[in-house]
Amino acid sequence: MNREEAILREFNLYPLWQRRGQATFTSVLEQVTSQSVMEKADLQNLDSCNWAELKALVKNCAACKLRASCTQTVFGMGDERADWLFVGEWPGADEDVQGESFVGQSGQLLDNMLAAIKLKRGHNVYITNIVKCYPPGNRSPETDEIAQCAPYLEREIQLIQPKLIVALGETAALLLGHDATLSDLRGKLHDYRGSSSHSLVKGIPLVITYHPAYLLHNPLKKAKAWDDLCLAVATMQALA
Numbered sequence: 001m002n003r004e005e006a007i008l009r010e011f012n013l014y015p016l017w018q019r020r021g022q023a024t025f026t027s028v029l030e031q032v033t034s035q036s037v038m039e040k041a042d043l044q045n046l047d048s049c050n051w052a053e054l055k056a057l058v059k060n061c062a063a064c065k066l067r068a069s070c071t072q073t074v075f076g077m078g079d080e081r082a083d084w085l086f087v088g089e090w091p092g093a094d095e096d097v098q099g100e101s102f103v104g105q106s107g108q109l110l111d112n113m114l115a116a117i118k119l120k121r122g123h124n125v126y127i128t129n130i131v132k133c134y135p136p137g138n139r140s141p142e143t144d145e146i147a148q149c150a151p152y153l154e155r156e157i158q159l160i161q162p163k164l165i166v167a168l169g170e171t172a173a174l175l176l177g178h179d180a181t182l183s184d185l186r187g188k189l190h191d192y193r194g195s196s197s198h199s200l201v202k203g204i205p206l207v208i209t210y211h212p213a214y215l216l217h218n219p220l221k222k223a224k225a226w227d228d229l230c231l232a233v234a235t236m237q238a239l240a
């Protein structure tokens with residue numbers, strides 16, 4: 001068995017994780033666009049802040065009720081000038097305790113997915129989430145909670161300027177500007193449309209694939225996830 005086969009075998013981690021309820025977030029984009037949930041002044045601060053300021057803004061954020069019940073905010077992690085950006089959904093219980101994105105079982109699978117395409121977290125790879133706080137009981141975040149957090153992701157993208165974004169799951173795809181079922185979205189190349197009308201960075205190639213937590217529960221979909229990762233690699237190679 002070669003190394004890649006061994007890594008792909010690792011995709012078969014035990015499906016212990018429960019897939020969280022699939023939320024419908026059809027009004028999220030409207031909410032972010034209307035800026036009704038975040039003051040314009042805050043958005044202007046965000047548009048010009050540096051990494052340290054952005055981290056402080058997220059750390060001190062109490063814009064929605066999630067912060068009151070979680071242990072800490074969970075900021076993105078990795079190479080802040082990475083070519084590769086992976087965007088997940090929201091921190092789980094493990095991430096809430098450790099304060100780092102994707103450290104639980106789905107994080108292990110994500111690491112294996114990265115290794116399968118010869119990537120490693122922290123090395124030309126940045127990993128973040130749409131929502132920065134763990135929702136109580138791992139419930140799906142509510143529309144206003146997602147809308148409050150969306151500008152933070154937008155600023156992370158502006159600062160990183162990745163060459164390619166991989167959205168993990170339907171919710172991540174929605175916030176990156178694509179509202180459809182995952183089976184319709186995966187397997188093709190999209191572009192990042194921004195999460196709001198004030199988005200400054202648009203047009204970054206975007207590949208949408210299954211969330212690792214979903215793959216843990218639906219291992220037969222791993223072959224399709226592999227195809228999506230290959231599409232991401234081919235796209236990156238064509239950009240080089």
Ligand code: URA
Nearest residue numbers: 088089090092101102
């Ligand atoms: N699932 C996510 O989407 N993000 C994490 O950080 C952990 C689990």
